[in-house]
Amino acid sequence: MRLRFPVVAAATGSGALTAAESARPDVVVLDVMLPDVDGFEVAARPRAAGRNAPVLFLTARDSVDDRIRGLSSEGNEGHGPRPPRGPHLADHA
16 A cells, blocks of 8 residues: 655754744654754644644664653654655654
């Protein structure tokens, strides 16, 4: 089964914040290690403004502290490996 979702991409944390503001996504997939603003901060800023789209973090980081931080933030739906696997993303979306 092939799922198709509209996608808005950004290469930096500040670009992701701008994209999230204009696109108002239903779900957010974030890399933790974005340049300029990390994924944890990118997820926190819209929440502080009352926008609560669920977030799935993807990262090459594998420390227990990073996993706990990603999973314990309000509204975060999961923490997965990078590169992502299609079924993992679809299950969470």
